Amino acid sequence: MTLVETIQTVQWVFLGYFIALNLSYIILNVVSLRVIERDADARAWQLLPRAFSSLEPPVSIIVPAYNEEGTIAAALRSLLQLEYAELEIVVVNDGSTDGTMEVLAREFDLVRFPEAYRRSVPSREVHRVYRSLRHRNLRVVDKDNGGKADAMNAGINVARFPLFCAVDADSVLQRDSLARLVRPFLDDPTTIACGGTIRVVNGCEVSDGFVEKIGLPRGWLARVQVLEYLRAFLFGRLGWAPMNALPNVSGAFGLFRRTAVIEAGGYRSDTVGEDMELVLRLHRLYRLSGRPYRISFVPDPICWTEVPDTLRELRKQRIRWHRGLLESLVGNWRLLFHPRGGAAGWLTAPSLLFFEAIGPVVEVTGYLVMATAFALGVISWGSFAAFLTAAVGIGILLSANALLLEEMSFHLYERPRQLATLLIAVLIENLGYRQLTAFWRVAGMMNWALRRPIAWGSAPPSDAPPAGSGTTVTGDDPAVAA
């Protein structure tokens, strides 16, 4: 095969891939448009007086914390102000090496609590459980460092209520976030998990743990991520949800049925994408066993999170995300094209594998092949420009559509200047940012292939109390022990 024939073959492969990828995005967009239209209808709910009912299920909020001494107290104060009939808060100090534990003890008057600890899902050694003298519904679990997933498992083990909500310590919620997120569990008793829309908090005015005024970040890097989040949630998640094929419930704020997660074995601590892995595992277990279930999504913007504003931090995040995606897919490969896999097995998993996981490799290869061919004079400037225009044009269209969906639904960035900023961000996103993140995602793939260690916290703290010195019983479940 000559060089020209090779390049011609490659270009047809790229074009086919490009069409399939963007067709899938366009289909998701169409579904999202319909859902947003229907949701605009459903927002008529908000015209009805909100009645807090004692029949709403109580919720355990689990907050894993590793070296959060600067933010943990404010985060908990805002959680304690959530409008919900009955909730408890379980903070899991995952072997922090800073003053997290001291801040918690000081700010919330912690006293040791003789928790009869049960190990429903595996987690590292729990040293002590504390309770707050100021807030009866606040407990703190102090444990060996084991990563976020391990901390979540420890939280699940001490949670008292049938639903648990995973919240990052730096998440900013709205007062009615929990009430909105619980609605799908009321509407459909087979609901086992529900996620909501996450928005970027950089640039917003936050007071007493709640967003007071919505703004855009100062730097372009974070501004572009505002668009990315709009796209990811307004058509990524929204498009999948009606098919009961949601690929992820964000670890920043998601609600789960405790028994379903315990039955699935809890969070896996050997992956960096523990939230996506858990959701794919739930799909796999329920689909393959033929049990009815629903994993829902609430499009309301109910959680705000800080995004990286430096290239270094962003690079680390994207590498971690991509590795998490690959680990989640490998761990749940049986879902892929399984006869009983339904939409999750025949649409979500293949899309994650072929478009999200392999996509960056194809994209980067495409850029390199086209640039090389152009440099070697194999293709003309016109051909090169045509492919670039197509790639960038599709990206711009998807981002512009995300802006339209936002306008149709929540209209959060209402000032004209904010719209202008976002329009410039659309261009930046497609002329540099996307290419950069594609390279990082390829690095994430390498990282996964080479099994390089990534963790949110590494070694256990040197001043951790000795194992077994706590007041809790950490033995096996008596049913098993007997």
Added chain:
Amino acid sequence: MGFAAISEPVVRVAWATGLLCVAVSAALVLQVLRMRRRLARRKRRAEAVIATWRPLLFEVVAGGSPRLPPLASAEEDAFLLLWLQLLDAIRGAPRANLAAVGETVGAHALAHRRIRGTDAVGRILALRTLGYLRRPDDRAEVLRWLDDPRAYVSLAAARALVHLDPDGSADDILPRLATRTDWPIPLFASVLEETSRSRLSARFRALCGELPAPILVRVLPLASLVDAPIVDEILSWLLDPERDPEVLAAALRHVRGPALLPAVRRTAVHERWSVRVQAAAALGRVGEPADGELLLQMTRDPEWWVRYRAAQALAAGPFAAPEEIVARAAHLRDRFARDMVRQVLAEAHP
């Protein structure tokens, strides 16, 4: 080798795709701008309505009778929203005064017009307006929307019906609640709280006799709105150990009266822990001092939740003083039971 290497059709497709995408993107941005302009106009209008009407409505609430300006058609939605918000917030005579303002400005005719429209928001506003205006001849119209397939329209209709007819509305809402699995029970329960309790109780008793087990479990939480003797009557019928464990557990969850104590005790040794855990909790609510021993036994249950609820019942009920519970727990040979009692006492008496 040369520029001919790239086949022309591919290049043409690429150009066309790119340019089409840019053109559609530009159209979407224009649409966003158009929507923004429309929204800004609506917002300005709403602000003007609030500035005009809020002081007047407050004056009415305070017992005054201000001169009311005519309501322009462009102001209708904003006015109804403001008026309904105020009505939701007040009770008694001021509510009647405010409802009279609605009649004066023509809210009744407006509601009938909007209810036949196509948008859900207009329909919700209309249903809520008819509810607050409380004209008996609107009952049939409101009832029609109770069967709307959208749960939020049904909920608005149910709320309006309760306002229109507090005595009779339970007869219409309750049977539908059993069949409409899409209706969230907690939201409709909060509506039913405003209906006549005696009528609701009688209807609930009749309904429970007709329903199959899974639906019964679904509607049983409404027992909290029903008269205690009727709840006891229904539960004593349900608390048969031979029944489906799910029904038993649901029934135990609503035990509030000591008359059911013998039946509760029988379920404390049920083979399913989901029943035992509810039995422990029920004993905590209605148990007698003699049940202390049974609860102490239950703290040795293999299931954590049964131990927890049994220990909670011991700590909260009339079984023994905390010191005595500690002393009795100390003699337990089962360390899981001991630890559970310690945990629960720490929860109850920090």
